[in-house]
Amino acid sequence: MKILFVCLGNICRSPAAEGVARVVVKELAEEITFDSAGLGNWHIGKPPHKPMRQVAAEKGYPIDDLSARQVKSTDFQEFDWIVAMDSSNLEELKRLKDLYGGKAQLSMLLDPKNHGQKDVPDPYYGDMDLFYESFGLIERAVPDFLRKL
Numbered sequence: 001m002k003i004l005f006v007c008l009g010n011i012c013r014s015p016a017a018e019g020v021a022r023v024v025v026k027e028l029a030e031e032i033t034f035d036s037a038g039l040g041n042w043h044i045g046k047p048p049h050k051p052m053r054q055v056a057a058e059k060g061y062p063i064d065d066l067s068a069r070q071v072k073s074t075d076f077q078e079f080d081w082i083v084a085m086d087s088s089n090l091e092e093l094k095r096l097k098d099l100y101g102g103k104a105q106l107s108m109l110l111d112p113k114n115h116g117q118k119d120v121p122d123p124y125y126g127d128m129d130l131f132y133e134s135f136g137l138i139e140r141a142v143p144d145f146l147r148k149l
């Protein structure tokens, strides 16, 4: 099983989801591999944004080793699930899947019934509180998503 987490820049939300997923799966000893990618190309090759690295490390999910890449056409063939951090990410992923084809199933990360909202807020231009809020949602929702598979 291969899962790709996607956000806009691949420097805040989706690397955080990848960081949480790889810790959770190690605990479950499941055969699942992860990656993350962004829809935009602005931050290719960069590590996650410093405030998100800080929050992730503090919560026990260090992500300093990750580096940003852009979503590519072969992702829709390679991954079983592509998981969007917000509704606009999902709309763009639907458009790309129509274009490229592929087996990947598309999903939102959050389930509003469980997590109270549908979008993980984009913290990029926000303050530290927003990084904690986004990370907290991701930390809850990633194990919930994995359990549903």
Ligand code: 4NP
Binding pocket: 007, 008, 009, 010, 011, 012, 013, 014, 038, 042, 122, 123, 124
């Ligand atoms: P992310 O946050 O999608 O969670 O990685 C963002 C990072 C960068 C930008 C937007 C969102 N940006 O516009 O550069």
